[in-house]
Amino acid sequence: MSTISVREFSYNPSAVFARVEKGEAVQVTRHGNVIAILLPGSGASERYAPLVARGQIRLKAATVSDLARLPWLELPEDADPLGALLAEREEDPR
Known part of the structure; x- marks a missing residue:
């Protein structure tokens, strides 16, 4: 994930959005x-964007390809993501 300042972003937001469209995650x-964290609107990062927006997870130096390797769990809207992940780990303690 790359990082840019608000000032850099304000100089050419279209170029930053073009990078995001190509799959790059950008921290502002x-x-x-x-x-702010700008994530691609489709693909692997789309799954995690709502969790990032709610502050339930924080992305560090992850790339979109890193996100694609993470497990995918279907959860109801009111479910606890952490509880579901912990339950999944108990079932499969690799």
């Missing part, structure tokens, strides 16, 4: 603090 920072 202000004074060194992450204020």
Whole structure:
């Protein structure tokens, strides 16, 4: 995941969105603090975008290909993602 400042983003947002459309995740920072994470709207990262937006998970130096290797669990809207993941781990303790 690449990181750019708000100032860099404001100079050419179209170029940043073009990078995201190609599958790159981009963190936007202000004074060194992450204020936004831009994720591609389709593909593997689409699955995790709602969790990132709600602050339930944080992406570090992950790439879209890293996200594609993560497990996929179908959950109801009101389900606890962490509880489901822990239950999955108990069933398959690799």
